[in-house]
Amino acid sequence: MTPSADVGVWVVDRISTTELEGIREIELASLRVDGKAHLDDQVRLDLEFGVPSTRRHLLARGGIPQEVLGYAHLDLGSAAASAHLVVHPDHRRAGIASKLFLALVAESASSRLGIWAHGDVPAARGFAGRLGLVRIRELWQMxxxxxxxxxxxxxxxxxxxxxxxxxxxxxxxxxxxxxxxxxxxxxxxxxxxxxxxxxxxxxxxxxxxxxxxxxxxxxxxxxxxxxxxxxxxxxxxxxxxxxxxxxxxxxxxxxxxxxxxxxxxxxxxxxxxxxxxxxxxxxxxxxxxxxxxxxxxxxxxxxxx
Ligand SMILES: CC(C)(COP(=O)(O)OP(=O)(O)OC[C@H]1O[C@@H](n2cnc3c(N)ncnc32)[C@H](O)[C@@H]1OP(=O)(O)O)[C@@H](O)C(=O)NCCC(=O)NCCS
The missing domain is CATH 3.40.630.30 (Gcn5-related N-acetyltransferase (GNAT))
Structure with a gap:
């Protein structure tokens, strides 16, 4: 596992083909481990076509050669900022999400930040608990x-x-x-x-x-x-x-x-x-x-x- 000290976070509005492959691999690995890919349709469209000025991609990259180990998508388009956040299952519990979270908070400035947890997996509950986040919305999949x-x-x-x-x-x-x-x-x-x-x-x-x-x-x-x-x-x-x-x-x-x-x-x-x-x-x-x-x-x- 790459120690988080060697992981950097980049805020970008376009994703390269290699980075996109890295994010798709995170989705696939998460689907196998959590039963959820953790991103939604709007995030996938933004990955493919680039984001408007109200949305951002955040990449956590590390390792030699450098790989995308974690990804976050931030939407500042309404009064409260909302984000998706996922770390490759092979690189969890190394502080990568914590780094992405700090970057999300910095990018969302004064807006209140909400993070989607698709499936509300135990890792998300543990992570949210550690950061003192509270549940504000629930969406059912039926x-x-x-x-x-x-x-x-x-x-x-x-x-x-x-x-x-x-x-x-x-x-x-x-x-x-x-x-x-x-x-x-x-x-x-x-x-x-x-x-x-x-x-x-x-x-x-x-x-x-x-x-x-x-x-x-x-x-x-x-x-x-x-x-x-x-x-x-x-x-x-x-x-x-x-x-x-x-x-x-x-x-x-x-x-x-x-x-x-x-x-x-x-x-x-x-x-x-x-x-x-x-x-x-x-x-x-x-x-x-x-x-x-x-x-x-x-x-x-x-x-x-
Ligand atoms: C939730 C998630 C983003 C955490 O990523 P991560 O890089 O492993 O998180 P960090 O290493 O920064 O963890 C920080 C703290 O969160 C808590 N935490 C993280 N994963 C946890 C788990 N599986 N169980 C319990 N607590 C957990 C711990 O307190 C951890 O600190 P510690 O490792 O020193 O005990 C990752 O598991 C993931 O991608 N899950 C699927 C996507 C998701 O649910 N996203 C929504 C997040 S709200």
């Missing part, structure tokens, strides 16, 4: 298997469903998403550029992106995603984002749109569908439980008190 009975999707008579049409629907969807997720810290901030970046990803498939329309206006959506198999999971579907405009809530659109997406995903042959939901969003959790989803893992944000 899963549902194929083969359970499922209702057909039924919509109010004045609502029709169709799939997303790139360009025609881009702007209206961004507005609908912002309205549906007005209180959500990340989803409410998805811009037209963010949408178009996601549309350029290999996984993007408009045939799995459903829109509910009433009198020519978008009132709800269900954007599904298919994840390729990983070292621990077979190909899996995801309720990537589901939203209903506040003016159209309460008439069963959430349930109908969820069912439309589930029929689509299971029709493609996936064995499981997963989704993320805030642990305190009891109405949404109730809906997903009634549709056969159960708690799989919990993600936690640890923050400076």
């Amino acid at each position: 899963r549902r298997t194929a083969g359970m009975a499922m209702d057909a999707a039924t919509y109010p008579a004045d609502v029709s469903v169709r799939t997303f049409e790139p360009e025609r629907d881009d702007k209206a969807w961004v507005e609908l998403n912002a309205a549906a997720f007005a209180d959500h810290p990340e989803q409410s901030r998805v811009s037209l550029d963010d949408l178009r970046q996601r549309m350029r990803q290999a996984w993007f498939d408009p045939a799995g992106f459903f829109l509910a329309e009433r009198s020519g206006e978008l009132v709800g959506f269900h954007w599904t995603k298919v994840h390729p198999a990983t070292a621990i999971d077979a190909t899996m579907g995801e309720v990537h984002a589901l939203g209903v405009h506040p003016d159209a809530q309460g008439v069963g659109l959430g349930k109908a749109l969820t069912l439309t997406g589930l029929h689509h995903l299971f029709g493609l042959g996936v064995g499981q569908v997963m989704l993320y939901v805030e642990a305190d969003n009891l109405p949404a959790i109730g809906l997903y439980q009634r549709l056969g989803f159960g708690l799989h893992t919990t993600d936690v944000v640890y923050s400076q008190p």
